[in-house]
Amino acid sequence: MTASSRAPGKIILSGEHFVVLGAPAVAMAVNLYSKIEVRPSQSGQIEVTADIPLHLVSKADKRPPASEKQELLEPLRLAAKATLDHIESRDRSLHLDASCQIPIGAGLGSSASTTVATISAVAKSRGAKLDRRGIFKLAFIPENYLHGKPSGIDQATCIYGGIIQFRKPSSIKALNVKRPPSILVCDSGVHRSTKALVGSVVKRSQKQIGRFQRHIDEITTISNAVIKALRSEDDLELGLLMNRNHELLRQIGVSTPGLDGLVAEARKAGALGAKLTGAGGGGCIIALVDDDKIRSNVARKLRKKGGTLYNVSLDPKGVE
């Protein structure tokens, strides 16, 4: 049977990295999508193909596109296999075709989005129904393969959509806000490995226990305050919290001079706050812009600095 599913990408408003160490984080699903189509394969085995727009592959990444592609394909094969195993389907004849609007390796959840859509589409193709908790659990198989020991926040956001508060191992709370924050995403064009970045932060946190505990305490306060600011539509406060969050990420070494430059430029151009989003080391920053004039000013200035801009809005639905 043929089937298809799509899932959104994500941005993290507060708490990346510290969420791996147990702090709460806040994330928002955004309207950049991956789509998975499934049909029977000719070989009778699991086959995966993907249409990855090459302009989304980093300028700075020296690896050939083939390895970039492989990085996307193997987790999808794993996600498909895990789903078939889970629903006890003996029929392995499955061709999976992925297309993805989300830049890869940029902190916007391309891998979580494609794996979540894969799990959903494969289950559908066999007439099986998986609930969101079931998809969340299965998504750890490909996500662990790709990212080492991720917290689960990426797949949770892509599955549930909207804005969520997440805490390891599996606390997912949907946040209903009347007006989602108005966010600009800017991709620095430098792509990097989440696995290596998360691994280095975890290692450092084991050596500097006292210092990291203070950071975790502060991020816990920040994430709680972010939720309050979102509920009360207090953009000024939200901007300040984003700025402070960026500073903590800088202090633990996951920002770069390039990202710091984009963040500073966004603030100078009128953003109420700006921070890196995701694992850092490159990838994207997000800027909070409260009106259209500021939005286009910030976008223009960031583009001048070499960034690629994404005008995102909230995806309310998650995987479907």
Ligand code: MEV
């Ligand atoms: C990546 O989007 C977010 C990190 O916190 C890793 C994770 O939570 O798994 C850096």
